[in-house]
Amino acid sequence: MFALIAAVATAVATPLAKATTLTLTPDQLKALESAAVTVGGPKSPLALHAAWLTHGFAGIFILSAILLIFLLAIQTTKQEGLSGTIGGKVESAYKGRVGIDKQLQRFTTGVAITFVLFATLVSLSGI
Numbered sequence: 319m320f321a322l323i324a325a326v327a328t329a330v331a332t333p334l335a336k337a338t339t340l341t342l343t344p345d346q347l348k349a350l351e352s353a354a355v356t357v358g359g360p361k362s363p364l365a366l367h368a369a370w371l372t373h374g375f376a377g378i379f380i381l382s383a384i385l386l387i388f389l390l391a392i393q394t395t396k397q398e399g400l401s402g403t404i405g406g407k408v409e410s411a412y413k414g415r416v417g418i419d420k421q422l423q424r425f426t427t428g429v430a431i432t433f434v435l436f437a438t439l440v441s442l443s444g445i
Contacts, residue, residue, distance in 0.1 A: 389426040
């Protein structure tokens with residue numbers, strides 16, 4: 319493999335005045351093509367044949383990460399800090415409509431699940 323790469327490098331480095339041609343057998347050509355793909359190209363069949371899908375996974379992953387950071391930052395804690403520890407939190411036994419805190423918690427859970435799912439898909443896609 320290295321001899322093949324060295325032969326190509328020397329053929330490319332020769333001046334145009336000499337104009338030597340490099341003849342490769344089909345096996346050597348196939349090995350050179352596969353080496354070119356594995357050096358800096360896609361690593362998985364999904365990344366090779368559906369780059370739009372893997373980049374879509376990465377985009378959703380980044381958006382869910384940003385949204386998760388934002389949602390966790392705006393949520394209130396259960397005890398509301400030091401004042402909640404000293405005074406306690408008053409809650410009613412009446413369970414009516416779901417409050418905004420509960421809805422925010424459910425939405426954050428969904429975003430967290432999406433984040434973990436797309437993190438797994440991005441890592442498996444090979445980009």
